[in-house]
Amino acid sequence: MNETSLVVAAQAGDRRALDHLVAAYLPLVYTIVRRALSDRADVDDVVQETMLRALRELRALRAPESFRPWLATIATRQISTHIHRRQADARRTVPLDEVTDLPDADPESRALTNVELSGHRRQAVHASQWLDPDDQRLLSLWWLETAGQLTRTELAAALGTSLAHAGVRVQRMRNQLELSRSLVAALEAHPRCVGLTAAVEDWDGVPSPLWRKRITRHVRSCPLCIRATVAVPAAALVGGAELTTARWSAPAASGRPVTAATASARAPARLGPASLESINAAGMVITTADDLGVLERVDANADEPARGRATFEVVRGLADPSCVSFRSRDGRYLRHSSWRLRLSQDEGTELFRGHATFGVGVGSVQGSVSLESFNCRGAFLRHRDRKLWVEPSDGSPGFRADASFRLRAALAR
Incomplete structure (x- = not known):
């Protein structure tokens, strides 16, 4: 029985259909x-x-085929109601950072928090708490969309808006989330900027619009905080010249500093059409599937569309001409968003330019390169389960190999 038939049967009083509907959703x-x-x-x-509200109102649903976005709408409204209640009580709420320090917190809760707030998940959760309530609700829907559990049409229906307006709202929310991540990175920097410490001296630790504005203002004007939140290029790539000079001294994925000496030892990398091959997955090159970056086996015998998807124009970095950006044949760029590599149209924003710019560093083997995010210092393009991510290096040989690529002759002309 499909979704619509299940909803119709549940509306008619079929208890088994109702149970299946609840279990499924x-x-x-x-x-x-x-x-x-x-x-x-x-x-x-x-x-x-x-769920109780959905069951009470199920009979009033006039379009059974829209059950999923209808249910998502109810969930977001309940979230909104709850957040407004919680905000009224904010000063009596323990900040998230302190939850693992509560002496009377049960071991299961502490373990769950430690696991779920590790790495990117922890920083994303911290950043999401700085969003406005409407953006927090939208974020929960957008994460489901990126996971393939909601379509953009269903997301728009849950918001009660048009597809075009939903796209605008999602983009604004993503920009705010990235700004919030920068704020969190500055607050969590070790050692923290002395100026930022003084600026938040009277802060009670509870995220709020006022403190978001104050902290962001400081971060944007402070070189130390900017260095904690923005990547630094790994090497220069000027014109068609080989990578023989370096303007950055940040470590590459290999863990070695990028210098003129080490840069001159690597294989030539030039502006122009190229394909990128993984050094530890022979024959696997960077391409896209449904606009998401993946590794696939593509060679000269593949059909023209496949070779075209695996070919990119290496151009001067959108955010820094000493770095590089990768442009597809249809004019879009490879950029990272929520740590996944994907193809996107140039949005014309500073955030987009940074996410679509990569510093070129020394790879794990001679002739290979690493690609460091311009906006996320220490985070490199790497493959995992044949998907392409931008993630902070853990310094391991495995990560360095996953984050090393050869620039080879373009598969498509």
């Missing part, structure tokens, strides 16, 4: 709420409120 509701809220007890309460 409870994970979706839980994911939406979990992405928007960090407190485990709050999540359970909001999920329960959402």
Whole structure:
């Protein structure tokens, strides 16, 4: 029985269909709420409120085929109600950073928090708490869209807006999330900027629009905080010349500093059409599937569309001409967003230019290069499970190999 038939049967009073409907869509509701809220007890309460309300209002649903976005709309409204209640109580709430220090927190809660807030997930959660309530709800829907659990049409329906307006709202939210990540990175820097420490002396630790504005103003004007949040190029790539000079001294994925001496030892890398081959997955090159960066086996015998997707124009970096950007044949650029590599139209923003710019460094083997994000210092393009990500280097040989590529002759002309 398909989704629509299941909804119709449940509306008619079929108890078994209702049970199947709840079992099928409870994970979706839980994911939406979990992405928007960090407190485990709050999540359970909001999920329960959402499902009870959906069951009460199911008979009034006039378009059974729209059950999924209808349910998502109810979930986002319940989240909104809960957030407004929580904000009224904000000063009595323990900041997220302190949750693992609570002496009476149960071991399971502490373990769950430590696991879920590790690495990028922890920073993303911290950053999301600086978003406005509307953006927090949108973020939970957008994460489901990027995971393939919601379509853009369903997301727009859940927001009660048009596709075009939904796209605008998503882009604005993503820009705010990236700004919030920069804010979090500056606050978490070790050692923290003395000026920032003085600026937040009276802050109670609870994210708010006022403090977001104050902290962001400081971060944008402070060279030390900027260095904590923005990547530095790894080498120069000027004109068609080989990489024989370096303007950066930041370590590349190989862990070695990029200098004129080490740069001259690597294989020539030139502006112009090229394909990028993984050094530890022979024959696998960077290409895209549904606009997401992946590794696939593409060679001269592949059909023209496949070779075209695996060919990029290496151009001067959009954010820094000493770096590089990769332009596809249709004019879009490879950029990272939510740590995934993807093809996107140039949005004309500083954020986009940084995400589409990579510093070129020494790879793990002679003749290979590493590609460091301009906006995320220490984060490199690497493959994992044949998907392409931008992630901070852990310094291991495995990571260095995953983050090293050869610039080879273009597969398509």
